[in-house]
Structures are given as C-alpha cells and as structure tokens.
Amino acid sequence: MEKYLYLALFSPLVGSLFASLFGAKPKKLFVGLVASTLLFVSLFSSIYLLCYVASSDNIIHVKLFDWIKVGGINIPFGFIVDPVSVIMMVTVTTVSAFVHVYSLGYMKHDEGFNRFFSYLSAFVFSMMVLVMSDNFAGLFIGWEGVGLCSWLLIGFWYKKEDVAREINPSISPSWAANEAFIMNRIADLGMLIGLFLIYWNTGSLQYDKVFENISTLNITIVTLIGIFLFIGAMGKSAQFPFHTWLADAMEGPTPVSALIHAATMVTAGVFLIIRSYPLYSQIPDVGFFIATLGAFVAVFAASMALVNQDLKRIIAYSTLSQLGYMFVAAGLGAYWIALFHLMTHAFFKSLLFLGAGNVMHAMDDELNIFKMGGLRKTMKWTAIMMIIGSLALAGIYPFAGFFSKDKILAVAFDSNHYILWFMLWVGAGMTAFYSFRLIMLVFFGDERYKKYGFHPHEAYWYMLLAMAPLAILAIIAGFFEESFEHFVTYLLPEYHFNIEGIKEVGLIGITTLIALSGIVFAIYKYSKGGFNPKWKENFLYKLLLNQYYIPIIYEKCITKPYAKLSKIAWKEFDVRIIDATVDFIAKIIYISGFKGRVVQSGNLSKMLGWMVIGLVILLLLVVLYSPVR
Amino acid sequence: MITLTHYLVLSAILFCIGLVGVLRRKNLLMLFFSTEILLNAVNVGFAAISKYYMDLTGQMFAFFIIAIAASEVAVGLGLLIIWYKRVGSIDLDTMQSMNG
Numbered sequence: 001m002e003k004y005l006y007l008a009l010f011s012p013l014v015g016s017l018f019a020s021l022f023g024a025k026p027k028k029l030f031v032g033l034v035a036s037t038l039l040f041v042s043l044f045s046s047i048y049l050l051c052y053v054a055s056s057d058n059i060i061h062v063k064l065f066d067w068i069k070v071g072g073i074n075i076p077f078g079f080i081v082d083p084v085s086v087i088m089m090v091t092v093t094t095v096s097a098f099v100h101v102y103s104l105g106y107m108k109h110d111e112g113f114n115r116f117f118s119y120l121s122a123f124v125f126s127m128m129v130l131v132m133s134d135n136f137a138g139l140f141i142g143w144e145g146v147g148l149c150s151w152l153l154i155g156f157w158y159k160k161e162d163v164a165r166e167i168n169p170s171i172s173p174s175w176a177a178n179e180a181f182i183m184n185r186i187a188d189l190g191m192l193i194g195l196f197l198i199y200w201n202t203g204s205l206q207y208d209k210v211f212e213n214i215s216t217l218n219i220t221i222v223t224l225i226g227i228f229l230f231i232g233a234m235g236k237s238a239q240f241p242f243h244t245w246l247a248d249a250m251e252g253p254t255p256v257s258a259l260i261h262a263a264t265m266v267t268a269g270v271f272l273i274i275r276s277y278p279l280y281s282q283i284p285d286v287g288f289f290i291a292t293l294g295a296f297v298a299v300f301a302a303s304m305a306l307v308n309q310d311l312k313r314i315i316a317y318s319t320l321s322q323l324g325y326m327f328v329a330a331g332l333g334a335y336w337i338a339l340f341h342l343m344t345h346a347f348f349k350s351l352l353f354l355g356a357g358n359v360m361h362a363m364d365d366e367l368n369i370f371k372m373g374g375l376r377k378t379m380k381w382t383a384i385m386m387i388i389g390s391l392a393l394a395g396i397y398p399f400a401g402f403f404s405k406d407k408i409l410a411v412a413f414d415s416n417h418y419i420l421w422f423m424l425w426v427g428a429g430m431t432a433f434y435s436f437r438l439i440m441l442v443f444f445g446d447e448r449y450k451k452y453g454f455h456p457h458e459a460y461w462y463m464l465l466a467m468a469p470l471a472i473l474a475i476i477a478g479f480f481e482e483s484f485e486h487f488v489t490y491l492l493p494e495y496h497f498n499i500e501g502i503k504e505v506g507l508i509g510i511t512t513l514i515a516l517s518g519i520v521f522a523i524y525k526y527s528k529g530g531f532n533p534k535w536k537e538n539f540l541y542k543l544l545l546n547q548y549y550i551p552i553i554y555e556k557c558i559t560k561p562y563a564k565l566s567k568i569a570w571k572e573f574d575v576r577i578i579d580a581t582v583d584f585i586a587k588i589i590y591i592s593g594f595k596g597r598v599v600q601s602g603n604l605s606k607m608l609g610w611m612v613i614g615l616v617i618l619l620l621l622v623v624l625y626s627p628v629r
Numbered sequence: 630m631i632t633l634t635h636y637l638v639l640s641a642i643l644f645c646i647g648l649v650g651v652l653r654r655k656n657l658l659m660l661f662f663s664t665e666i667l668l669n670a671v672n673v674g675f676a677a678i679s680k681y682y683m684d685l686t687g688q689m690f691a692f693f694i695i696a697i698a699a700s701e702v703a704v705g706l707g708l709l710i711i712w713y714k715r716v717g718s719i720d721l722d723t724m725q726s727m728n729g
Contacts, residue, residue: 608652
C-alpha cells in the first residue's frame with residue numbers, strides 16, 4: 001500500500017521537476033501531457049487508497065525519514081492516509097487532474113506554457129504534503145508550499161503594468177500576488193505561534209501524540225492554541241479581515257483560480273480545523289466564534305457578489321461565502337459536514353471557474369459581464385455546465401450543493417443558533433440570486449458583445465471534456481452523503497441531529513424556497529433588462545461595489561502609514577545610525593591606509609629602517625612579556 | 630680570562646655596527662658588507678654558545694650560515710653588476726620604481 005501512497009504523493013513532484021527543465025524553453029506540448037499524465041497517476045493511486053481504506057478500515061501510516069532530530073525535538077517526515085486525508089487527496093487530485101487537462105487548452109497560446117505546468121504540479125505536490133502529513137510541521141511545510149505556488153501563479157503574468165485602482169481593483173498580477181503572499185504571511189505568524197504553543201505544552205507535533213495529551217492541558221492554553229491556529233486558517237481561507245487577497249488573486253490564469261483559489265488551497269484552513277477537531281471540540285467558545293465569523297463572511301461576501309460586474313470576482317466572492325459556510329459547520333462541531341461541503345464545493349466551484357475561463361477565452365479576456373449576453377447560442381456546452389454549477393452552488397435538489405449546504409443550515413438551526421441560521425439562510429438567497437444574475441447576464445438576453453466587436457467561440461473539445469467529469473460530480477456527489485458520513489465518522493465525531501420529521505422537511509423546504517426565489521427573481525429581473533440605472537447612484541450599491549471600501553481603508557490606515565514608518569526607519573534609523581556606523585568603521589580603515597601608505601615608499605633603506613623598528617618592538621615585547629625573567 | 634660574556638658582547642657590538650651600516654649606507658655594495666657583518670656577528674654568538682654548552686649544533690649552524698652567506702653574496706653581486714651595467718649607479722635612493 002505504501003507504494004500507492006508514494007505514487008500519489010510524488011508523481012506531481014516528478015511532473016513539476018520535469019516541466020521545470022523546460023521552463024525557459026518555448027512551448028512544448030509533451031511537457032503538459034507528461035505533467036497531466038502524472039497527475040492522473042496520482043489520482044488513480046488516491047482512488048485506490050480510498051477504496052483500500054474504505055474496505056479495510058486500516059490507516060496507512062509511513063515514516064519516510066527523520067527530518068529534524070535535535071536534542072529533544074524529533075520531527076519525522078511521516079505521512080498518514082486516514083479517512084480525512086484520503087478524502088482530501090481524492091478531492092485535490094480529481095480537481096487538479098482535470099484542471100491540468102483543461103490548462104492544455106487554456107494556456108495553448110501562452111509563452112509560459114511549460115513554466116505554468118511546473119508551478120501547477122508543484123502546487124499539487126505541496127497540497128498533498130499538507131493533507132497527508134502526520135504532524136503539524138509537515139502540514140506547515142505544505143501550507144507554505146501552497147502559499148508560494150499561489151504567489152507564483154497569481155503573478156504568472158507578472159509583466160503586466162500596474163494600473164489605477166479605479167480601472168482594475170487588483171492593480172496588477174504582481175501586486176495581487178504580493179498582496180496574497182503578505183496577507184498570508186501575517187496570518188501564518190499566528191499559526192506558527194500556535195505550533196510553538198503546541199510543542200511547548202505537549203512536547204510533540206505528531207497529531208496522535210498532541211491530541212492524546214490535549215485533554216490534560218490547561219483550558220486557557222488550549223484556547224490560545226485554538227485561536228492562533230485559527231488565525232492561520234483565516235489567512236489561508238481568506239476569512240475577514242484577511243479576505244481582500246482572494247478577490248485580487250483572480251488576476252492569475254483562470255485554471256489557477258479554479259484549482260487554488262476555489263477548490264483546494266483556500267479550503268486548507270477548513271481542513272486544519274477539521275484535522276484538529278480533538279482540540280476544537282474542547283473549546284466550544286472558540287468554535288462558536290469561528291461559526292459566527294463564518295456566518296458573517298458568508299453574508300458579507302455574498303453581498304459583494306450581488307453587484308460586482310467582474311465575472312471572476314463574482315465567483316471569487318462566492319468562494320469566500322461558501323468558505324464561511326464550511327467554517328460555520330466546523331465551528332459548531334459538525335466536522336464531517338464541513339468536510340462534505342468542502343468536497344462538493346470543490347467540484348462545482350472549479351466547474352464554475354473553468355466555465356468562466358471558457359467565456360474569457362471566447363471574449364478575448366473581457367471580464368465585464370455587462371459586455372456579454374446571449375452567449376448560449378455560441379457556447380452551448382459551457383452554458384449548460386455553468387448552469388449545472390450554479391444550480392449546485394445555489395443548493396437545488398438533486399445537485400451536490402443541496403445536500404451539503406442544507407446540512408450546514410440544519411446544523412445551525414439544530415444547535416439553537418437561530419441568528420446564525422438566519423444569516424446563512426439570507427446568504428443562501430443571495431447566492432442563488434448572484435449565481436443566476438451571472439448566468440442571465442452572460443448567457444441570456446441581448447447579445448451586447450456585438451457592440452464591442454467580440455467574436456465568441458466555443459472552447460476546445462478537450463477543455464469541455466475535462467469539465468464534464470466535474471459537472472457529473474457536481475450533480476451526483478450529493479448522493480454519496482450517507483456512505484461519506486459512514487466513512488469519515490470512522491475518524492471524525494458524529495453529529496446527532498435533534499430535529500426530525502416535519503421540522504427537518506420544513507427546514508429543507510424553507511431553504512429551497514429562498515434559493516428558488518433568488519433564482520426566479522434574478523431570471524425575472526434580468527430577462528426584463530435588469531435593474532434601473534438609478535440604482536447605481538445608491539449609496540448601498542457603491543458601498544458593495546467598492547467592497548465596503550475595505551481595500552481603500554486598508555491602504556489608508558495600514559499600507560500607507562506602514563510605508564511611512566518604513567521610510568522613517570530607512571531614512572532616519574537605517575541610514576543615519578546603522579549605515580553611518582558601518583561607514584565610520586570603513587572610513588577609519590581607509591584613512592589609516594591612506595596615511596600609512598607613505599611607508600611603502602619603495603626606498604630600500606627606509607623600508608629596512610621600518611623593519612628594524614618592527615624588530616625592536618617585537619624584541620621589546622618578548623622581553624616584557626616573556627614568562628622567564 | 631675571556632668568558633662567554635665577552636664573546637656575546639663582541640657579537641652584539643658587531644651586530645649593531647652591521648645594523649647601523651644597513652640603515653645608514655646608501656651604496657648597495659656597502660649594504661652587502663654590512664649584511665656580512667650582521668651574519669658574522671651571529672656566527673660569533675653561535676660558536677661561543679656552542680663551545681659553552683659543549684654542543685656541536687651551534688658550530689654546525691655557523692657553517693651553514695657561512696655557506697648561505699657565500700651563495701647570497703654570489704647571487705647578489707651578480708645582480709648588482711647587471712644593475713650597474715643598466716643604470717650606471719648603485720645608489721639605493723635611485724632604486725624606487727615602485728612606491729605607494
């Protein structure tokens with residue numbers, strides 16, 4: 001079995017290294033093919049491991065080698081395949097394998113084709129390390145690895161110039177990449193502190209040992225650990241107040257948005273909470289905070305998606321909002337439901353993003369949905385698949401989102417957090433509305449693109465083929481709910497619902513009702529030509545369109561003062577004190593050399609004189625300091 | 630009675646004479662003479678101490694120094710003659726083609 005574990009883990013790495021050999025060379029198709037093939041090797045190995053773990057209830061645990069062994073610290077490079085990590089492995093490799101195939105078409109005319117596949121496979125490897133590691137240190141390595149690959153891929157088109165925020169809210173790919181990286185760095189500091197606290201108090205970073213000892217610790221320490229780990233999770237999963245980077249990360253190529261910023265990397269925060277469930281189930285107060293923040297972000301992000309005009313940003317806000325749902329489930333102790341929503345969300349969200357990629361391709365990278373419309377005539381299959389994705393996102397039976405999202409709402413209601421439930425319920429309505437607003441504006445209505453001189457065309461057949469499995473999964477994944485629950489509750493705690501019968505049906509009915517009314521409202525409004533332009537003057541509209549002015553507030557209150565502070569530190573402290581000290585030492589040496597160079601006159605008798613003086617000094621020293629008098 | 634001290638005093642006086650010669654003289658030939666005086670001052674010291682301790686090593690060393698001094702003078706004089714043929718002077722102060 002270990003063989004399959006290594007295959008699943010290392011074939012993306014091999015693919016990445018292979019592609020990196022051709023990184024600076026012009027496009028070579030076989031580079032992408034090899035990387036994709038290796039991803040499929042990884043996918044099939046993961047599925048095989050899933051079948052093995054499911055059928056035998058065994059956990060595969062291997063220790064590759066000792067990594068850090070200093071004094072009392074012993075951190076091995078170990079990997080574990082248990083129900084939680086194997087579900088993550090299958091989700092990650094499924095989405096990434098199809099995204100790799102899709103990228104073959106999407107990046108066809110890009111000069112960085114080989115480089116792209118190298119980064120993309122490196123990302124998958126880092127993600128696999130993150131989910132498969134059996135200790136917090138390995139998880140952190142993967143955590144930083146995915147952060148690095150995310151930075152590389154957001155800034156993939158790093159040659160684009162910076163533009164004003166009014167024209168493009170994300171300014172430029174390299175700006176967005178740096179923003180994402182720095183935001184994550186700030187949050188990762190919290191995570192690191194959490195890891196240090198864990199090591200201090202339990203003496204180990206291995207999951208099993210840490211979770212064994214966690215119940216013996218002081219509750220304050222456990223709370224602190226929980227808070228600091230969650231700060232790390234907030235950064236990676238782009239929860240408020242670290243959320244601004246995710247929307248800006250849409251500057252990266254669309255397959256990257258689908259893979260990293262929707263399906264896999266951003267869910268790492270949720271995964272961390274799920275993985276550390278023995279810790280979080282000790283501290284329900286922190287859990288409640290997580291759930292509250294999740295519910296807030298669910299509504300907050302959905303509200304921004306309502307008015308945005310950028311195709312990819314709408315889907316990015318929707319990702320944020322769905323991550324909020326996952327955190328609600330994880331915070332309220334329904335860990336398996338969070339994992340379930342994570343999985344279904346990965347399928348339909350990557351599907352939506354890939355569809356958006358097709359639309360972008362057809363529209364020469366135009367992103368404003370008000371310049372599109374009526375695209376269903378030329379892009380039938382993309383339209384169908386995006387509608388499937390949107391239905392799944394809105395949570396309509398029988399699509400995948402229905403099962404997982406309804407469960408989260410049921411959990412919120414069941415644990416008597418009616419306010420949270422209400423927020424999520426409103427969020428569900430908004431989700432349905434903005435999804436179908438997007439569908440209506442892009443695929444139906446007038447063909448506004450003609451005015452702008454676009455000539456849309458359907459994507460290549462293999463790009464559609466790569467999307468098809470995701471579309472199928474977005475439809476059927478929900479039906480695996482019971483077997484999924486049975487499988488992961490082998491490790492994760494079960495969640496017992498108190499509500500039954502008519503109440504449960506009623507809840508589902510109410511949720512479906514608001515989702516349906518959101519869809520109907522969007523279809524009705526936008527088939528009639530949309531909202532009145534007067535709405536654009538509305539304060540609320542401007543507030544939402546400008547993302548609550550948060551990026552501007554951040555810039556004014558944090559970035560600019562920080563830049564000023566840095567400038568002071570540079571001009572006053574660095575130049576005047578540190579540089580001056582170093583320069584002073586150098587100057588002394590320089591001046592003494594300048595003064596002393598007359599010694600080297602070239603005159604032999606003078607030089608002999610100096611030699612004799614030196615000799616006399618040495619003799620004197622010998623006489624003065626010799627131990628024998 | 631001539632004791633070790635006398636020899637050592639002689640050696641020191643000779644060494645000082647040689648040192649002053651090395652420092653003060655400007656003629657390269659005189660410099661060679663001074664060097665010889667320096668070396669032989671040391672030789673006197675070696676021979677005297679060797680006799681005092683009844684150890685032949687010092688005298689052996691003196692022989693080595695004589696041999697090395699001879700070869701040094703041979704090479705040095707050869708160079709000196711070539712230098713004189715080229716420049717027409719063996720004054721030390723004229724030999725400063727490199728200075729800082």
